Amino acid sequence: MSLNGFVKTIQNIMRVDNGINGDAQRIEQMTWLLFLKVYDTKEEDWEFHNPNYVSIIPEDLRWRNWAVDHKDGESKTGQELLVFINNELFPTLKNLEINEKTPVRQAIVKAVFEDSNQYMKDGIQLRKVINVIDAINFDDHKEKHAFGEIYETVLKDLQSAGNAGEFYTPRAVTDFMVQMIKPILGEKIADFACGTGGFLTSTLKELEKQVKTAEDKRLYDESVYGIEKKPLPYLLAITNMLIHDIDTPQIIHGNSLERNVREYKDHEKFDVVLMNPPYGGTENEIVKSNFPADLRSSETADLFMSVIMYRLKKNGRAAVIIPDGFLFGSDGAKTELKKKLLTEFNLHTIVRLPKSVFAPYTSITTNILFFDNGSKTKNVWFYRVDLPEGYKAFSKTRPMQLDHFKDAISWWENRVEIKDTDTDTFKAKCYTVEDLVNRDYDFDLCGYPTFEEEVLSPEETIRQFHERRNALNAKIDKKIKQIEELLGIKE
Numbered sequence: 365m366s367l368n369g370f371v372k373t374i375q376n377i378m379r380v381d382n383g384i385n386g387d388a389q390r391i392e393q394m395t396w397l398l399f400l401k402v403y404d405t406k407e408e409d410w411e412f413h414n415p416n417y418v419s420i421i422p423e424d425l426r427w428r429n430w431a432v433d434h435k436d437g438e439s440k441t442g443q444e445l446l447v448f449i450n451n452e453l454f455p456t457l458k459n460l461e462i463n464e465k466t467p468v469r470q471a472i473v474k475a476v477f478e479d480s481n482q483y484m485k486d487g488i489q490l491r492k493v494i495n496v497i498d499a500i501n502f503d504d505h506k507e508k509h510a511f512g513e514i515y516e517t518v519l520k521d522l523q524s525a526g527n528a529g530e531f532y533t534p535r536a537v538t539d540f541m542v543q544m545i546k547p548i549l550g551e552k553i554a555d556f557a558c559g560t561g562g563f564l565t566s567t568l569k570e571l572e573k574q575v576k577t578a579e580d581k582r583l584y585d586e587s588v589y590g591i592e593k594k595p596l597p598y599l600l601a602i603t604n605m606l607i608h609d610i611d612t613p614q615i616i617h618g619n620s621l622e623r624n625v626r627e628y629k630d631h632e633k634f635d636v637v638l639m640n641p642p643y644g645g646t647e648n649e650i651v652k653s654n655f656p657a658d659l660r661s662s663e664t665a666d667l668f669m670s671v672i673m674y675r676l677k678k679n680g681r682a683a684v685i686i687p688d689g690f691l692f693g694s695d696g697a698k699t700e701l702k703k704k705l706l707t708e709f710n711l712h713t714i715v716r717l718p719k720s721v722f723a724p725y726t727s728i729t730t731n732i733l734f735f736d737n738g739s740k741t742k743n744v745w746f747y748r749v750d751l752p753e754g755y756k757a758f759s760k761t762r763p764m765q766l767d768h769f770k771d772a773i774s775w776w777e778n779r780v781e782i783k784d785t786d787t788d789t790f791k792a793k794c795y796t797v798e799d800l801v802n803r804d805y806d807f808d809l810c811g812y813p814t815f816e817e818e819v820l821s822p823e824e825t826i827r828q829f830h831e832r833r834n835a836l837n838a839k840i841d842k843k844i845k846q847i848e849e850l851l852g853i854k855e
Contacts, residue, residue: 370496377492383485392596394493396480399603400427401497403473406606410469420460420470425453431494441491449482449490468612472602475617479595533559533640533685534721536766538566541638541683541732544776549574550583551635556620556671558590561601563638568608589614589634621647621667624654625674633677640685641668643728659704661697665690669701673709681736685717688729692808694838702805706744706797711735715772716748716810720757721764729812744800745779746810747772747792787813804839 371394378390404427411417419426430448433439440448457477462470484490547553547567555563567588575584588610592598598617605613645664652660652667659670665686672682690698691714705711713734719727735741749772751757758764775782775792782792790810800807 370500373496374493377489378484381484381486381489383483389483392481393483395596395599395603396476397494397497399476399599400431401500402603402606404428406611410611420473422456425456432498433495442487444487445491446487454482472613476599476602480599532725533562534764535562535566536764536768537721538562539766540769542566542570543773544734545636545638545681545683547571547636549580549587551587552589553587553636553638554589554634554675555639556591557639557641557668558592558601558615559597561590561604564588564590565604565608567638585610585612591616591618591620593619620671621651621654625670628674633675633680635677635680637672637676637680637682639668639672641665643687658700659697666697666701673704676737679736679738684733685730686733688731691731692806693834694804694806695834699805702807705735706741706800709735709737709741710739711741711744713745713747714807716746718749718751718758720759723757723759741797743794743796745792745794747775748810748812750791789813804842
């Protein structure tokens, strides 16, 4: 069965069940079952290498002992299956006893089930779903490494994925960012809002090529770290790490913004940060107090930028996806963040992405900021990734591919200014820090020429209007202040 077919088959079975309402519940139901199947496969491996291994899951609750259908008429189904899962499996896994000595790879079972739910009410349909999941062979190299595609298919089918300002990041974008950052085995790589672990798995794909010895494998196991606030993406991220042979996933269930950024010690910082922070979300005033007064913002993406700066090691490297509003925004926090990027970090490259990269979730235009913590910025290169020839936009059926970055990758190693003679705009250009300061920290450069007006949703139209209006008001206020100073007018 193809991976797309796998997801569709499960979703079609679940649609018959009256206990599940909508895609979000279908996906949650699917993912805790996938987790148990994956975890059982990993336990087989751990048992093979350690005859003394003891599972944290009671023997009769392990996947192999209740989920596998041996076609002998003995497997649980119908009401018996529902009673077992609702009254035995879930209560036991939610209340597993753990302490500071419990290995992380075992403690994650309780962490996963604390926020998981069992929605299905039809035990026969539930048995069908379990059989489809059990048919996946995670020992097969091809199926194992293609497993991430299941998550991509799931998220693409979840049309509401972007409602809270969080969008599935296409594999092409995460792979491009990782390739430009060039992670090295032994470095610590983090994503402080890791979602399902897309950046981390792209990183592991690069690091896997560098594994040659047992010591290399140990470094590989300890290389990636993530934090995720929401239960469902957290569960997906944990499962994703197990599939990629990370036996002790360093994925924390929590909110990265709830720690005072000034308290981080050197051992809590990272060599590499790769992120697509949530945009447009809101945090309460208590969370904002975790940041210096000049960096406090109502925009979650701004707060995450601060977290990245405070948690990036000396000489560390970062690649971060940021919406257009950050580039041209001139409210206090955005301006201060951009000043900090230029004076305390080396913001060397800004790659501008086409609007439709995140289709169908949003048409918000985004950019990738590449910077390191090695020196002050001298020059910033801007590069615009144009739509491929023949494309009016990317879409769910025609998403962005890594091949669409081939010109950008080639340019990265041999940077030259590129001017589009048809539109008289720059596709790539280098600007000095002075150029950017003189623009009042407006980084809206090498953007896309407008040929036709795009029809946006009312919410996005209002959002963009507010961003542009605030930027314009700030410029007007600054000019009025300069004129008042020249005329000797005091407040």
